[in-house]
Amino acid sequence: MSRASSQPPLTPRFCFSTTALRDFLRLSRSTIDDSITQNLNALLTPSRSGFDPSSTSSRQSRSLSQREIDPQSCKSFKEDILFGSWQARSDVLSYCAGVATSEDPDDPDILIRQVESERDRERVVDERLDPYSARFFPREARTEILANIVRNERSVEKIVRTRTWDVIGERCGNFGERWEDALDRWRKEREGSK
Template sequence: MSEPTHPPPNLTPAFCFHPSALRQFLRSSRSLIDDPINNSLNNLLTPSHPSGSPTTTIRTGPTPHTLPDPLCTTYLHRVLFPSWHARSQVLTYCASVATSPDPDDPEAVEREVFNRRGQERVVDERLDPYSGRFFPKEARTEALAGVLRNEEGVERIVRERSWGVVRGRCEGLDGVISGDGSRSWQDEFERWRRRREEEGGGR
């Protein structure tokens, strides 16, 4: 069974303000957990079997058959949901950074001077119709908020796709989880998260 993704240790604002590091963590988790989810489910259904030799094993090929509920539940609770939770933790933390004061912004003074000069400049749009355009530099918290909006959209799409695979492969899951048409991955993920907190697993 795949190992779940864990959030980076000791999250700091510096991590959030490093867009490439933030995106790399999210993309790596998605590529390890969500992208190969169908193969991961296949591996649950077709485990290795001893072949007579103590050092070799044989594996049956992929199968389109559905998986029994216990296998699916174990995979959801030990791999998929913990990985989603790790990404949610990072996104939530960085969202708090993006909406908090940023006294340590190294470009704050330079940006303020640039924006003030841009606002005070005198332009003659009769000579140059484009001279009136001015694009102020945004604070790094604003830039981070933009990155997060994009990544949160990607995250929703990835989870919808993964949940579609799970529902199609897991025996009885579609009827149990969404037989009334109202429950989704959000419902099941939230139920798992609450249960985890009640059992002392933390956030």
């Protein structure tokens, strides 16, 4: 069974390295959420009392994916692995969102953007002669790029968590509880135990 992915050291450099940020999120999602059926199947204990030869004489009506998993195993999977992984990703996205809204004095492209901005102000455009001459695509600051990535990844995270929670609901029975409520309850219980 998969283990919760460990959170990387949170630094602005990590966030601005969008490849590292996306790799962490992709790896974390693939080990827990994308393989949720396999992780839940690993919780099943098919031979509790040993092998019964008569079990092969007839076809089983319920497939492996339909068998209900022991409630205690489901609870420990959710609390020890799933919610920990979700929390690690939430922490990374929240930290990087903070970095994206902060001032970035170390931006290596700041001088280039300033020069382009000056040139853009000085440019005289006659669109009658060249309708494409007004086209100017200023470079985005890396904080803007990071903010867009965080926004997109948060949307992806909601979709992934909803799908994962639906599978868990089918296999473990969530009794109509939303993943947001379950995660909030888990966070409060963790804070209370500290």
